[in-house]
Amino acid sequence: METKNILIVGVGGQGTLLASKLMGKCFMEMGFDVKVSEVHGMSQRGGSVVTYVRYGDKVFSPVIEKGEADIIISFEQLESARWLSYLKKGGVLISSTQRIDPMPVIMGKAEYPAEILEKIKEKEINLVSLDALSLALEAGTAKCANIVLLGAAVPHLGIDKETWIETIRSTVPSKTIETNLKAFELGYNS
């Protein structure tokens, strides 16, 4: 099987690392070779963050380059715009509608582009957009927006829902299982 590439992008602190960890574990248990590449340290402090998930028969490089991602899961609109060029032709962009202004925008030194997701849609890109933050709050906490987005991505990942539910059960802290599963369902059904 040709290696599949999933890019997870967002803002430091949004919980992108848990989503990639869950995916990596699930693909490994399905028998694939997996590489998940993360950036820790300085970028985590509210900066733009990206995690690369790759799986297939044998994966060498831990990173994904422009035009290579089968799926991009984006936690924030501006990050969808920033990483759009990494999407493969025919790939799927799953984007939260959440907006977090970066410091240059807050300071009035740069402008947050208007209607980002509409403009991306006009490019005939396969876009799935959802308000992951509101759905996460509905599930119980803003912190599980990552699991909402994972749920929304699952129909495009070609692995059955039950396998993901089992992976979530065995990975997240036991106290948070119910909230995370609710978040997963909300994302899956969105």
Next chain:
Amino acid sequence: MNKSLMLGNEAVARGLYEAGVNVISSYPGTPSTEITEFASKYDDMYSEWAPNEKVAFEVAFGAATGGARSFCAMKHVGLNVAADPLYTASYIGVNGGMVCAVADDPGMHSSQNEQDSRHHAIASKTPMLEPSDSQECCLFTKLAFDISEEFDTPMLLRLSTRISHARSIVELNDRADIPVKEYKKDVMKNVMMPAMAKGAHIKVENRMKAMADFADTKAVDLGINKVEIYSKKLGIIAAGSAYVYAREAMGENASYLKLGMVNPLPVKLVKDFANQVDELVVIEELDDIIETHCIKLGLKVKGKELFSFLGEFSHKTVLDALTDKKAEFECFDEDVPARPPVLCAGCPHRGLYYALKGMGLYVSGDIGCYTLGAQAPLSMMDSCVCMGASVSALHGFNVARGSEQAKKSIAVIGDSTFIHSGITGIIDIVYNKGISTVIVLDNSITGMTGHQNNPANGLTIKGDPTTSVDLEALAKAVGFKSVHVVDPFDVKATKELVKAELQKEEPSLIISRRPCALLKSVKHSAPVVIDEDKCIGCKACLNVGCPALSTGKKSDGKGIALIDNTQCVGCGVCAEACKFGAIKKGGTN
């Protein structure tokens, strides 16, 4: 088979466990930190955070002298700090095996320079292994201990960001039962004075010759150095992350000499490989060490004429240099504003920096989360070099420019960085009759590397209570008479204290004390509230540089400050910036 998806760093920790390691001492540094965090979860191994890398290396070396398998980890610049013991440890050798992991950061995701730690291996004549994925992180760690004991040498294990922070599958094995070896007094081996060191240097040179033979022979049998022959039109020599990029990009359209031992480099293996291929290319991130080796062997090779000395590579770097393949993709048509990292909402450093703003100060900075205060809108840093330099460089700056300048200059240094190497700097100030003012930003944690306990916060690596360094008493003991503690969220008090201390004709130490907002033990207040009637939309509050603050429009079209309630923790520093009393602190949560 029991297997697990592990970060490279986690796999090194697993390797330590399986190798029967007893003693681990490290100082945190991205991208190396998680090795020791994961190692601390194995109860069979003693682990600790040391105050700095030199101490960590020496603790591990002492343990090796005492007969235990021992380990230390650090980032690339940390090895500069530990270089002093490294170079002589190489002469002495070991009793129990010793491995030092050093993590480079090509692309500088979280570092102040892009140095190549292989130079330290060469200069200190220490053998160095370099894994290319998590499985090798575990395996090479174990092999490094065997080699260390066989050749009587400390070993270096070179990692890089994409190896340390990438997860891949690791096969798990049991822990080896390695008893602590007997210690016998041996002055000729263990005491390095000129008479002994002369003999030891001969031993080192002979060892490196033996190691070079090992690289050509046994290293191949053990799977450390590997030859993979596919198309013979192109032969690629690479190690670590560069190998996986090359293999991804070129597949079976090239042959590979994958080097798992990067010091010393093999001779026969390289020559034989070169003879089998039409064209020879070396792919290496950072410096041209393998390429230079090939040139010394008289081989025709391409390296840095195709690949940069700068930054991080990827498989695309290899494709661009060696093929005509071009990727197709769509771009977003408008400018996408950058999103630099920022101080978190509720960060205590923000209060301090905001208090200092507008005082016209020269701020001698240091390494940590608070380095982010160098960026707009706070813009509160004039220099940043390395761990601890804020204090000593401030003294130099003030000596050069006189006492009037000293009254307009300060150093800012975090608690962990102060313990690491700020203490010697304050001793220098007192001893040499300086009058500098130093501010220790004590947030009770080593923050930037992801929350490690340190000697100043009273908790060990395992979270057990321990004696904490009393920073006030320490400053007084070295001779500071003026030592004060202030809460940085009290912006007015902080400002007044700093002004008063700067005027004194003696050295001052101010401890700006409040725990990191991300610590679980910290209780947050409710978000601040904007009074719509009072806010005139002047944007003065934005000068605190808080990611939870932005501006929008009222229903009448006039500007107003907005609070992101998911981020705001109610610290109230922005309220201090509002002249109209439009920002009200919320209640307690």
